[in-house]
Amino acid sequence: MSVNALIVAFLLVAIITWLSSFISLKILKGRVPGAAIAIITGLVLAFFGGKWTGGNKGISDVPGLAGFALLGSGMLRDFAVVATAMGSSLKEMKKTGWIGLISLLMGVFVSFFPAVIIAYAFGYRDVVSLTTIGAGSCTFIVGPVTGAAIGADSSVIAISIAVGVFKSVFVTIFTAPLAKWIGLDNPQSAMAYGGLMGTTSGVTAGLAATDPKLVPYGAMTSTFATGVGCLLCPSICFFIMKLILGQ
Amino acid sequence: MCFLAGQFAGESLGVLLGIEANVGGVGFSMILLMLSTDWLQKRGFLPVHTEQGILFWSLMYIPIIVAMSATQNVFAAFSQGFMALLVGIIPTIFLFLCIPVLIKLLLK
Numbered sequence: 477m478s479v480n481a482l483i484v485a486f487l488l489v490a491i492i493t494w495l496s497s498f499i500s501l502k503i504l505k506g507r508v509p510g511a512a513i514a515i516i517t518g519l520v521l522a523f524f525g526g527k528w529t530g531g532n533k534g535i536s537d538v539p540g541l542a543g544f545a546l547l548g549s550g551m552l553r554d555f556a557v558v559a560t561a562m563g564s565s566l567k568e569m570k571k572t573g574w575i576g577l578i579s580l581l582m583g584v585f586v587s588f589f590p591a592v593i594i595a596y597a598f599g600y601r602d603v604v605s606l607t608t609i610g611a612g613s614c615t616f617i618v619g620p621v622t623g624a625a626i627g628a629d630s631s632v633i634a635i636s637i638a639v640g641v642f643k644s645v646f647v648t649i650f651t652a653p654l655a656k657w658i659g660l661d662n663p664q665s666a667m668a669y670g671g672l673m674g675t676t677s678g679v680t681a682g683l684a685a686t687d688p689k690l691v692p693y694g695a696m697t698s699t700f701a702t703g704v705g706c707l708l709c710p711s712i713c714f715f716i717m718k719l720i721l722g723q
Numbered sequence: 724m725c726f727l728a729g730q731f732a733g734e735s736l737g738v739l740l741g742i743e744a745n746v747g748g749v750g751f752s753m754i755l756l757m758l759s760t761d762w763l764q765k766r767g768f769l770p771v772h773t774e775q776g777i778l779f780w781s782l783m784y785i786p787i788i789v790a791m792s793a794t795q796n797v798f799a800a801f802s803q804g805f806m807a808l809l810v811g812i813i814p815t816i817f818l819f820l821c822i823p824v825l826i827k828l829l830l831k
Contacts, residue, residue, distance in 0.1 A: 485790060486786075489786045489789050489790050489793075490786065492789055493785060493786050493789060511785050511788075514785060514786075514789045515785075515788060515789055515792050517789070518788075518789040518790065518791070518792030518793035519792045519793070519795070519797050520797075521792075521793040522792060522793045522794060522795050522796070522797035522798070523797040523798050523801060525793070525794075525798075526796060526797060526798025526799065527798050532796040532798075532799065533794050533796070534792075534793050534794040534795050534796060534797060534798075535793040535794060536793070536794045544790045544793050544794050545794050547786070547787060547790035547791075548787060548788075548789075548790030548791030548792070548793060548794045549791075552783075552787050553784075553787050553788065553791050555780060556780050556783045556784035556787045574829065575829050578825065578828075578829070579825060582818075582821060582825065583818065586814065586817050586818055586821055587814040587815070587817075587818060588814075590813055590814040590817055591810045591813075591814045594806065594809050594810050594813060594814075595806065595810060598803070598806040609810060612807075612810065612811075613810055613811065613814045613815075616788070617784075617788065620788075620791060620795075629796070630794075630795050630796035630799075631795070631796040631797075631799035631800040631803075632800070633795050634792070634795035634796055634797045634799075634800040635800045635803050635806070635807050635810075637788075637791075637792050637795065638800070638804065638807035638808075638811070639807045639810045639811045640811070641811070642807060642808050642810075642811025642812060643811040643812070643814075643815050646811060646812050646815050647815060650819070654819060657823075658819060658822040658823050658826075659822065659823055659826050660822070664826070664829065665822070665826050668822065668825050668826060668829065669822060672818050672821060672822060672825065673815070673818055
């Protein structure tokens, strides 16, 4: 693979990300997060890549677009995801206190197990796939990170990304309308909300549409959610799944 | 460095638990990064460039996720689109239902 291929990938992804941001803000007025649009675009590209080439590596099977495989590689992905933790600090963590901790734990487990049940109902039986899809229901990062860590098939990882994206969009759309009903009108509830829902793109977009002042509080906890999910899903959740299924 | 240390911890934990996988390596790395940048910042050992370097990579994460998404075998996964929708939405509905419960719990 030539160096140029990587640059091509960079350029195309930059265009996609920029366009998605534009569509999200100017055309959809923030109703769908830019990140969600960008990721859906990536998935769509992957679909056509597979359709046209008959390969199983999405768009990177298309000659000239192999750079996507390096840009989206597990190593770079994990590295970038870990880097996002730098925005968080221990001080902030302590501020969220018990609300943060409980909501984060609930967020993972309340998403994970129903998700696994649904996947099981649709026919998935192996521990790796079930855990990956369950992880996807936490956030669209936790799914693929977990899947890569425990060796899931690429198609299952794709599903986990889709799951996370659907969740993010759902949270964005329904936060504002449901806010009053669920008591989302103060910093504490926003923090609980962020930790519980987990998807930072969904939470920040949803809170922005509800009450912009709540956004930092929700983001404070939701930022940790990906980290907590990445920690718990490939370990404890995977372990529990193995016990339940006897694999 | 935090990344490698974290990944190593994850692999080690995986081996310890007898699982052929990197259990939570990313999670460990994130914790390590938070702790060490905090520690370094307090002591003034975190150069601006290092901080900005880490910031660069954290901003790169969405583009990288986009590229990652574009290389998945979506064609094979496509038929499962409806299931993905349900898995995305139903657990999330449960979460929404938990919020009032959680808030009441915390107010005690």
